[in-house]
Amino acid sequence: MKTIQSTGNQTVKNWKKLAAKKGRLKQEKYLLEGWHLVKEAIHANEKILEIMGTAEALAQEQLQIDLNQVDLYEISPEVAQQLSETPSPQGIFATVALKQTEAVLPTEITGSWLFLDTVQDPGNVGTMVRTADAAGFAGVVLSKGSVDMYQPKLVRAMQGSQFHIQIVQDDLAKWTTAFKAQGLPVFGSELNDQARSYDQVGRHEDFAVMMGNEGNGLSQEMLAATSMNLYIPIKGQAESLNVAVAAGILMFALKA
Amino acid sequence: MKTIQSTGNQTVKNWKKLAAKKGRLKQEKYLLEGWHLVKEAIHANEKILEIMGTAEALAQEQLQIDLNQVDLYEISPEVAQQLSETPSPQGIFATVALKQTEAVLPTEITGSWLFLDTVQDPGNVGTMVRTADAAGFAGVVLSKGSVDMYQPKLVRAMQGSQFHIQIVQDDLAKWTTAFKAQGLPVFGSELNDQARSYDQVGRHEDFAVMMGNEGNGLSQEMLAATSMNLYIPIKGQAESLNVAVAAGILMFALKA
Numbered sequence: 022m023k024t025i026q027s028t029g030n031q032t033v034k035n036w037k038k039l040a041a042k043k044g045r046l047k048q049e050k051y052l053l054e055g056w057h058l059v060k061e062a063i064h065a066n067e068k069i070l071e072i073m074g075t076a077e078a079l080a081q082e083q084l085q086i087d088l089n090q091v092d093l094y095e096i097s098p099e100v101a102q103q104l105s106e107t108p109s110p111q112g113i114f115a116t117v118a119l120k121q122t123e124a125v126l127p128t129e130i131t132g133s134w135l136f137l138d139t140v141q142d143p144g145n146v147g148t149m150v151r152t153a154d155a156a157g158f159a160g161v162v163l164s165k166g167s168v169d170m171y172q173p174k175l176v177r178a179m180q181g182s183q184f185h186i187q188i189v190q191d192d193l194a195k196w197t198t199a200f201k202a203q204g205l206p207v208f209g210s211e212l213n214d215q216a217r218s219y220d221q222v223g224r225h226e227d228f229a230v231m232m233g234n235e236g237n238g239l240s241q242e243m244l245a246a247t248s249m250n251l252y253i254p255i256k257g258q259a260e261s262l263n264v265a266v267a268a269g270i271l272m273f274a275l276k277a
Numbered sequence: 278m279k280t281i282q283s284t285g286n287q288t289v290k291n292w293k294k295l296a297a298k299k300g301r302l303k304q305e306k307y308l309l310e311g312w313h314l315v316k317e318a319i320h321a322n323e324k325i326l327e328i329m330g331t332a333e334a335l336a337q338e339q340l341q342i343d344l345n346q347v348d349l350y351e352i353s354p355e356v357a358q359q360l361s362e363t364p365s366p367q368g369i370f371a372t373v374a375l376k377q378t379e380a381v382l383p384t385e386i387t388g389s390w391l392f393l394d395t396v397q398d399p400g401n402v403g404t405m406v407r408t409a410d411a412a413g414f415a416g417v418v419l420s421k422g423s424v425d426m427y428q429p430k431l432v433r434a435m436q437g438s439q440f441h442i443q444i445v446q447d448d449l450a451k452w453t454t455a456f457k458a459q460g461l462p463v464f465g466s467e468l469n470d471q472a473r474s475y476d477q478v479g480r481h482e483d484f485a486v487m488m489g490n491e492g493n494g495l496s497q498e499m500l501a502a503t504s505m506n507l508y509i510p511i512k513g514q515a516e517s518l519n520v521a522v523a524a525g526i527l528m529f530a531l532k533a
Binding site for chain 2: 148152153155156158178180181182186253255257258259260261262263266267268269270273276
C-alpha cells in the first residue's frame with residue numbers, strides 16, 4: 022500500500038484530471054466515489070485499477086478483492102476532499118478501466134432498450150440509466166452528441182447501473198435501422214398531442230424507446246426515423262415533463 | 278426606473294440574501310430568474326415587487342405588467358451574473374411576495390394531491406411539483422421537515438408550476454387524517470415487494486400519494502398512517518428508483 026498525504030502529489034493531480042473527458046481518454050480510466058459504487062464495481066468484476074481510501078474508510082470495511090490485482094492507496098482526508106464531488110466524502114474511491122462503448126450491434130437484438138438522442142444533463146442521463154436498470158431493460162444507447170457516459174455527475178446518478186446493463190455510446194440512426202430491420206418497434210417521444218398516447222400501444226418485450234434533448238426534444242430527423250411517436254398527455258398547465266420523469270413513465274408503461 | 282451598476286450596492290446584497298431561507302423570511306419575498314418564470318408570474322397575477330433586467334434584456338421583450346405597480350431596475354451584466362444561478366444568465370429577474378404556505382385545510386377535499394415527507398433535494402422536489410402540475414394534480418403538500426419551497430434550485434426546477442397548482446408546507450399527519458376522515462385514499466410508497474403493486478389499485482379522482490425521503494423512504498409512522506402502501510416492482514438489479522421518477526410513475530398511473 023502506498024500513502025499519499027499531499028494534495029499537490031502528481032498522482033492526485035492525475036486523478037483530478039479524470040473529471041474531464043480528455044483526462045479519462047488519456048488515462049483510459051474513470052473515477053468512482055463512495056462505498057456503494059466501489060463495492061458494486063468489485064461485485065461486478067470490473068477491471069479496477071486503483072483503490073484509494075482514508076485510514077478511517079479503509080478500517081471501516083473489508084474490501085472483497087484480491088489486493089495483489091489493484092494498487093491500494095491510503096490517502097489523507099485532504100486528498101479525499103480534493104477528489105470528492107460531495108461536501109462530506111465517505112473517503113473511498115476507485116479507478117476503473119474504460120470500456121469500449123461503441124459496441125458491435127448484436128445480429129439478433131433482444132430485450133428493451135433506451136435510446137438517448139443528444140441528452141445533455143449528466144444527472145438526467147444517469148437517472149435514466151438507473152431507471153432503465155430498474156425497469157428490466159437490456160441496455161441504453163447514448164447518441165454521440167450526448168454527454169460522455171463517464172462524466173462524474175452521470176456516474177454518481179447511475180448508482181452502479183452501468184455494472185448491471187449494457188451502455189453503448191454510438192450512432193442512434195444505425196441502431197434504429199437495425200431494430201426496424203428486425204421488425205422491432207422503436208418508439209419516439211414527442212411533445213405533440215396529435216401523437217399516439219403512450220398508454221395505447223400495449224406492452225412489449227423487444228423494443229426501443231427514444232428520448233430527446235431536454236430543451237428541444239427529438240430532432241425532426243429522429244422523429245421521422247422511429248416506428249411511431251408517443252405522447253404523454255399533459256393534463257395541467259406545465260409545458261412539459263422533465264426528460265428523466267417522462268422516460269420513467271414510458272419505460273414502466275411499455276415494458277412487458 | 279432605477280439603475281444599479283455595482284455588485285457592491287446594498288440592494289444587490291439584499292437580493293443575494295434571498296438565496297437563503299432567513300433572507301426570504303426577513304424580506305418576505307423570493308427571487309425568480311429568467312424570462313419563462315418572470316412571464317409566468319406576471320401571467321398568474323402574482324404579487325411582483327421588483328423587476329430587474331439588463332439593458333439588453335429589457336430591450337428584448339415587452340413586460341406585460343403595469344410598471345407603476347412594481348419597482349423596475351436596470352442592472353449591469355455584472356449584477357445579473359451576481360444574482361444568477363446559471364453561467365449564462367438571460368439577465369431578467371423578479372422578486373415576488375412570499376405566500377402563506379400553511380393553508381387552512383379545505384373542509385371538502387377534492388382532486389389529486391402529492392404529499393412529500395422530508396424530501397430534501399430541491400431539484401427532486403421542484404421536479405415533482407412540475408410533474409404534479411403536468412399530471413393534473415390539485416396541489417402538493419410539503420412536510421415541515423422538507424426543503425423550503427422557495428429555495429432557488431427548487432424554484433428553478435418547478436418551472437413556474439407554483440403558479441398553476443397549490444403548494445402548501447404543513448403538517449402531513451394532519452392532511453393524512455383529514456383525507457381519511459373524508460373517505461379519500463392516501464397511498465404511501467414503499468420499497469417493499471410485499472406491498473401492493475402500484476398498477477393494481479385502479480385510477481382515482483380524489484386521493485393523495487405520499488413519497489418519502491431520498492435515502493430512507495417513508496418513516497414507519499407515515500407508512501402506518503396511510504390507507505395503503507404501494508410498490509413499483511423493480512425488475513432489474515437497481516436497488517431503487519429516483520424519488521422524482523417514482524413519483525412520476527405513480528402520479529400518472531393513479532390519476533383518473
